[in-house]
Amino acid sequence: MSKIIIFSGAGISAESGISTFRDSGGLWEEYDVSVVCNHDSLEKNESLTIEFYDKRRLDLEDKESNYAHDIIADLKNKYPNDIAVITQNVDNLFQKAGLKQEDVIHLHGFMNEVRCQECSDIVNIGYRSLYDSNNGFCKPCGAKLRPNIVFFGEAAPMYEVLNKEVQDCEFFIVIGTSGNVVGVNMIAQFVEKSILNNYEQSDAIDDVLFDKVLYKKATDAIEEIAQDIEEFLSEQ
Numbered sequence: 001m002s003k004i005i006i007f008s009g010a011g012i013s014a015e016s017g018i019s020t021f022r023d024s025g026g027l028w029e030e031y032d033v034s035v036v037c038n039h040d041s042l043e044k045n046e047s048l049t050i051e052f053y054d055k056r057r058l059d060l061e062d063k064e065s066n067y068a069h070d071i072i073a074d075l076k077n078k079y080p081n082d083i084a085v086i087t088q089n090v091d092n093l094f095q096k097a098g099l100k101q102e103d104v105i106h107l108h109g110f111m112n113e114v115r116c117q118e119c120s121d122i123v124n125i126g127y128r129s130l131y132d133s134n135n136g137f138c139k140p141c142g143a144k145l146r147p148n149i150v151f152f153g154e155a156a157p158m159y160e161v162l163n164k165e166v167q168d169c170e171f172f173i174v175i176g177t178s179g180n181v182v183g184v185n186m187i188a189q190f191v192e193k194s195i196l197n198n199y200e201q202s203d204a205i206d207d208v209l210f211d212k213v214l215y216k217k218a219t220d221a222i223e224e225i226a227q228d229i230e231e232f233l234s235e236q
Contacts, residue, residue: 001167002081004170005084006084007173007175007177007182007187008175009175009176010177011175011199011218012066012087013069013089013176015066015068016064035049036048036052038152040153042146050129050136057112057125057129060111060112065096068221069096072085075226077099083229085099085103085105088182089106089108092112105158105161108156109148114146115145115148116144117145118143121139122148130147170191170192173197173229179202185204189209195214197213197215197216199217200215212228
């Protein structure tokens with residue numbers, strides 16, 4: 001387990017042009033989230049749901065990692081055993097910044113992957129349509145494929161990994177999340193040191209619980225955060 005957790009949300013990828021369902025415009029206004037992102041969406045609206053995620057996957061192709069992704073990737077590569085990179089995002093921008101797939105803990109799944117609905121076999125299809133992978137069927141067992149994404153109302157198995165990492169965490173860094181999904185307040189209370197970096201305040205986060213608060217873009221805050229990480233590790 002790592003001493004440092006860098007925990008990120010949609011805010012870090014927003015600077016690379018990736019919108020979230022809280023933003024106006026783009027794909028999120030073309031589709032009803034309750035129709036294409038819910039636990040029963042594949043059962044009730046299969047073709048529309050797959051179409052939505054195919055478009056989201058394709059949208060990632062021309063997106064590039066930004067300065068915050070790049071610095072975090074550099075830190076993880078420099079201190080692989082001391083830093084855990086955990087994200088709520090399903091994009092591949094940390095990978096584009098130079099991290100291996102296994103170096104990033106994606107709590108809510110990974111957009112470039114599809115998963116068998118029966119045997120759970122996972123295939124990385126890049127930016128292609130789900131139907132381009134064996135016509136949408138699993139090669140090992142023949143069952144239907146689905147986006148390897150955690151829909152609203154589904155269990156998120158990677159939360160168990162988050163809980164394990166939190167147990168040994170000494171320095172907790174939050175970047176670009178509203179705190180509405182993962183309770184960062186609770187984690188901040190039980191670590192030695194913590195930093196909150198959001199573009200603006202969130203009603204779901206009590207910033208008094210954090211040792212340092214940086215209300216600015218992630219790309220503007222990341223050098224100061226990186227310096228604090230280096231100083232923390234040098235004192236260990």
